[in-house]
Amino acid sequence: xxxxxxxxxxxxxxxxxxxxxxxxxxxxxxxxxxxxxxxxxxxxxxxxxxxxxxxxxxxxxxxxxxxxxxxxxxxxxxxxxxxxxxxxxxxxxxxxxxxxxxxxxxxxxxxxxxxxxxxxxxxxxxxxxxxxxxxxxxxxxxxxxxxxxxxxxxxxxxxxxxxxxxxxxxxxxxxxxxxxxxxxxxxxxxxxxxxxxxxxxxxxxxxxxxxxxxxxxxxxxxxxxxxxxxxxxxxxxxxxxxxxxxxxxxxxxxxxxxxxxxxx
DNA sequence: GCTTGGACCTGATTGC
DNA sequence: TGCAATCAGGTCCAAG
Numbered sequence: 001x002x003x004x005x006x007x008x009x010x011x012x013x014x015x016x017x018x019x020x021x022x023x024x025x026x027x028x029x030x031x032x033x034x035x036x037x038x039x040x041x042x043x044x045x046x047x048x049x050x051x052x053x054x055x056x057x058x059x060x061x062x063x064x065x066x067x068x069x070x071x072x073x074x075x076x077x078x079x080x081x082x083x084x085x086x087x088x089x090x091x092x093x094x095x096x097x098x099x100x101x102x103x104x105x106x107x108x109x110x111x112x113x114x115x116x117x118x119x120x121x122x123x124x125x126x127x128x129x130x131x132x133x134x135x136x137x138x139x140x141x142x143x144x145x146x147x148x149x150x151x152x153x154x155x156x157x158x159x160x161x162x163x164x165x166x167x168x169x170x171x172x173x174x175x176x177x178x179x180x181x182x183x184x185x186x187x188x189x190x191x192x193x194x195x196x197x198x199x200x201x202x203x204x205x206x207x208x209x210x211x212x213x214x215x216x217x218x219x220x221x222x223x224x225x226x227x228x229x230x231x232x233x234x235x236x237x238x239x240x241x242x243x244x245x246x247x248x249x250x251x252x253x254x255x256x257x258x259x260x261x262x263x264x
Numbered sequence: 265g266c267t268t269g270g271a272c273c274t275g276a277t278t279g280c
Numbered sequence: 281t282g283c284a285a286t287c288a289g290g291t292c293c294a295a296g
Binding site: 120163255 | 287291292
Binding site for chain 2: 058102252
């Protein structure tokens with residue numbers, strides 16, 4: 001999509017998680033995507049019209065790319081699917097389709113010059129793979145925080161872009177109990193945690209993401225990081241370190257997998 | 265002001 | 281076999 005003009009947009013319903021912004025199609029048709037980037041879990045397409053096209057996959061959203069020319073991001077076969085909600089006809093002949101069964105994803109438009117003021121971005125924490133993220137940063141962010149570290153790491157205003165799987169994995173790798181209050185974790189543990197968070201994210205990107213049920217890359221391929229899960233979705237299985245059974249608990253409505261022996 | 269839990273929506277899996 | 285209950289990767293917002 002980068003560098004290409006959006007020739008045609010088809011929205012097949014009035015809303016996803018939220019209604020589409022007013023005159024959505026008219027506002028983006030004809031615009032060129034000058035840059036395609038990301039902030040946390042939000043995709044940001046910078047448009048020549050001066051607006052940013054913000055897209056979120058929610059939990060089950062995915063993009064597929066089909067076009068005449070085979071290549072890295074092209075499908076040979078177009079699949080007509082029930083949950084195809086937005087179709088972009090791109091300059092050059094490619095068709096980019098947004099599909100989302102659960103419709104927790106959404107699309108929005110916001111002035112590019114004011115992108116930092118887009119409500120979810122305003123006050124959002126640093127990227128875990130950025131230079132600003134460190135043990136020292138976590139120490140400051142967790143100061144006096146009385147919430148369990150698991151919940152604190154899922155808070156996008158503490159650190160941006162971590163989801164349930166990667167928080168579980170990073171806590172396991174750093175030997176930190178998910179129930180430990182964020183403000184009570186010692187500095188050396190925070191240092192270790194910050195390093196493991198970065199490593200988990202980098203490894204997951206390298207592996208092409210995690211395929212649990214419906215994640216695919218734009219080429220329809222599956223991610224492979226799920227084969228490297230050390231605790232996530234392994235309830236009852238032996239801990240890879242001490243062989244005691246992996247436990248599961250629910251925190252803030254989300255499943256947490258951990259080893260009660262190795263994580264303190 | 266901070267934290268928690270329900271709601272959003274659909275599909276896959278599990279248990280009766 | 282068929283139906284109901286439960287659970288799922290994220291985020292927002294009302295209630296506590």
